[in-house]
Amino acid sequence: MNPDKLRMDEDAVRFVRDFFNSGKPIGTICRGPWALVEAGVMSGRQITSFPSVRTDLRNAGAEVLDQEVVTDECLVSSRSPEDLPAFCAKVVEEFAEGRHDARVGAATGGA
Numbered sequence: 001m002n003p004d005k006l007r008m009d010e011d012a013v014r015f016v017r018d019f020f021n022s023g024k025p026i027g028t029i030c031r032g033p034w035a036l037v038e039a040g041v042m043s044g045r046q047i048t049s050f051p052s053v054r055t056d057l058r059n060a061g062a063e064v065l066d067q068e069v070v071t072d073e074c075l076v077s078s079r080s081p082e083d084l085p086a087f088c089a090k091v092v093e094e095f096a097e098g099r100h101d102a103r104v105g106a107a108t109g110g111a
Contacts (some may be wrong), residue, residue, distance in 0.1 A: 003030075003031040003032055003034045003035060004031070004034065006034070006035050007034045007035050007037070007038035012035065013035065013038045013039050014039075016035045016036060016038075016039040016041075017039035017040065017041060020036065020039060020041045020074075020075075021041070022099070023074055023099045024074060024098075024099055025074045025075075025076065025091070025094040025095050025097070025098070025099075026074055026075050026076070027076045027077075027087065027091040027094070028047075028049075028075070028076070028077050028078075029049075029077065029078040029079070029080070029081070029083070029084075029087055030049065030050045030053075030078075030079070030080055030081070031049070031050050031052070031053050032049075032077075033047055033049045033053050033056075033057055033077060034053055034056065036060075036075075037053075037056050037057060037059075037060045037062075040060070042057055042060040042061055042062040043060065043061030043062070044061060044062075044063075045061075045062045045063070045072050045075060046062070046063045046064075046065055046070055046072040047062050047063070047064060047065070047070055047072065047075065047077045048064065048065050048066060048067050048068075048069070048070040048077045048078060048079050049064070049077060049079060050079055050080055051079075066079070067079075068082075068083040068086045068087070069083060069086040069087050069090045071090055071094065074094065074099075076090045076091050076094050
């Protein structure tokens with residue numbers, strides 16, 4: 001599904017929010033972070049994306065970095081398909097680590 005359409009689907013946005021708050025690893029690339037913006041989970045996060053998404057990310061409270069891959073706890077992001085080698089390697093590493101319990105505590109306001 002097109003990321004612009006995805007962020008307009010309430011069920012999809014709820015799924016993204018719940019999945020993010022679970023602490024499970026997430027990989028997002030290119031325009032994928034739009035769904036995270038819509039889910040309201042970007043405040044205080046570091047992320048990268050395709051240039052056209054960066055203003056939305058900043059407006060949502062994220063710190064946007066222009067790097068081939070950015071990892072913030074369970075969230076792995078990249079700018080474009082050109083970054084796939086670094087993105088894929090980091091996603092595999094994060095998936096191997098599994099759930100990030102610290103993220104669950106932060107998402108629910110706990111320690």
